[in-house]
Amino acid sequence: MSHHPDQVLSDLKAGKYAPVYFLQGEESFYIDQISDFIEENCLPEAERGFNQTIMYGKDANMSQIITNARRFPMMAERQLVIVKEAKEIPDLNKEEGQKLLMDYLDNPVPSTVLVFAHKHKKVDGRKPLSKALSKKALLVTTTKLRDYELPGWIEGYVKSKGLSINYPSVQMLAEYIGTNLERLSNEIGKVAINLKEGEQITEDHIQKYVGINKDYNVFELQKAISSRDVVKANRIVNYFSANIRAHSIIPMIALLYSYYTKLLLVHSAKDKSDSGLARAIGVPPFVVKEYKMAASHYALPKVMQNVSHLREADLRSKGVNSGAIKEEEVLKELVFKLMH
Numbered sequence: 162m163s164h165h166p167d168q169v170l171s172d173l174k175a176g177k178y179a180p181v182y183f184l185q186g187e188e189s190f191y192i193d194q195i196s197d198f199i200e201e202n203c204l205p206e207a208e209r210g211f212n213q214t215i216m217y218g219k220d221a222n223m224s225q226i227i228t229n230a231r232r233f234p235m236m237a238e239r240q241l242v243i244v245k246e247a248k249e250i251p252d253l254n255k256e257e258g259q260k261l262l263m264d265y266l267d268n269p270v271p272s273t274v275l276v277f278a279h280k281h282k283k284v285d286g287r288k289p290l291s292k293a294l295s296k297k298a299l300l301v302t303t304t305k306l307r308d309y310e311l312p313g314w315i316e317g318y319v320k321s322k323g324l325s326i327n328y329p330s331v332q333m334l335a336e337y338i339g340t341n342l343e344r345l346s347n348e349i350g351k352v353a354i355n356l357k358e359g360e361q362i363t364e365d366h367i368q369k370y371v372g373i374n375k376d377y378n379v380f381e382l383q384k385a386i387s388s389r390d391v392v393k394a395n396r397i398v399n400y401f402s403a404n405i406r407a408h409s410i411i412p413m414i415a416l417l418y419s420y421y422t423k424l425l426l427v428h429s430a431k432d433k434s435d436s437g438l439a440r441a442i443g444v445p446p447f448v449v450k451e452y453k454m455a456a457s458h459y460a461l462p463k464v465m466q467n468v469s470h471l472r473e474a475d476l477r478s479k480g481v482n483s484g485a486i487k488e489e490e491v492l493k494e495l496v497f498k499l500m501h
Contacts, residue, residue: 186303218249387455
């Protein structure tokens with residue numbers, strides 16, 4: 162079975178090491194986290210010269226890897242063998258290479274920690290090797306986060322740094338950085354290094370250390386549209402239009418589209434309580450009042466009309482039926498149509 166990366170890291174921090182780690186999948190962030198932790202902590206620095214071997218998949222076939230793994234440590238409790246870029250091992254997908262690894266899994270050397278960092282891909286699940294890894298190695302299989310999982314991930318990661326974060330800041334990071342966990346963790350790190358333990362990350366911190374403008378962003382635009390604040394909406398649209406290269410319209414349309422589809426759910430929900438609406442549209446209960454207010458400003462027919470305006474703008478922003486119209490013109494026209 163595949164183990165959760167957080168559990169693996171917590172065992173490693175407690176000094177529990179397995180004989181063989183096989184780290185695979187699309188999300189390289191966790192693979193790097195685990196293999197980097199092992200590389201930095203498995204052996205004391207003085208022992209690394211003799212007892213740590215770093216190999217690269219394209220330069221190492223399975224028999225060389227297993228030969229290294231079968232060595233015994235010199236004047237130390239254990240040795241470490243890490244295979245980076247393991248999906249490039251030339252015979253990993255061939256029968257003889259797989260057999261060598263499966264034979265080793267049957268009888269691993271207890272004083273060796275062997276780590277395969279197999280990024281961006283999984284081993285073929287139909288092959289016997291996949292079953293052997295699942296039973297006899299410590300297997301971690303990672304998948305890319307979905308957009309809706311991002312807020313929870315950001316909150317958890319910030320908490321692991323001994324900080325908390327408010328909801329608008331979570332939204333800003335999720336929207337502007339997306340599901341690139343490596344970049345997200347770097348940006349959160351930039352903020353964390355400037356705060357004391359227990360502090361809360363706010364929009365001011367995001368603006369100062371990450372560089373996302375707290376007054377002129379797509380969430381402020383969304384708020385202005387939902388409260389029908391025409392002056393504020395125009396101010397934000399003009400700011401974006403003056404610097405359209407840094408503010409692509411495509412993700413803005415996607416976010417506003419998702420917002421209006423949530424308003425459709427608010428209008429059609431049977432349970433209109435805050436907790437019922439929070440469940441229906443997938444937001445924290447304290448955000449629901451904003452959606453209720455927007456639903457009072459935009460009746461159901463107007464919400465449906467706005468969803469079709471957004472579909473049309475999406476096509477035009479991608480060059481369909483748009484002639485020579487510029488992106489900023491599409492944005493200005495769209496916001497006018499949404500609010501009038």
